[in-house]
Amino acid sequence: MNPAPKHPIFCVKWPWNSNLNWNNNNPPCTLDTPWVFKSRPADPNKCKERLSKEARDATLLEFYSPKCRLCNSLRPFVTEIENRNSDWFNIVMADAENDMWLPELLHYDIKYVPCFVLVDKHGNALAKTGIPNSRLHVVAGVSHLLKMRRPVKN
16 A cells, blocks of 8 residues: 655745646655755846856855845945955855845845855855844954865965
8 A cells, every 4th residue: 555645844846836747746846955046037136147157166145135234334345355355256145135035045044134155166055154243243254254165375
């Protein structure tokens, strides 16, 4: 006696995925995680297109909100570290209020902004910053992330 296959308790397929086949041979839900570079079409700033063109050792995802004063105060710092380290990593700014970034928000368990996630060239998350208590705390967290992955120069 073969029992019917069990479906996951929750579904990570999005409701707008209209080509699902709802039968027992092909369950509607799979546990595929969102792929940071392919989850949705490119946003207006074309950040994801930039990622595919520039292969780097690492990517720093910054989850922010345009309404967040702390996030806005970090812009010059983020621009400076990107310019200093552009030979080995990219920075992608992900607006936490934009629904396009929802798969990444869920995948990386983003519950606060600003939040920085260091991702290797294969899309695997290496580390993320903690809850932002102050600007200094966030800057120290980002600096620590960069030290983790910075390539050794001979």
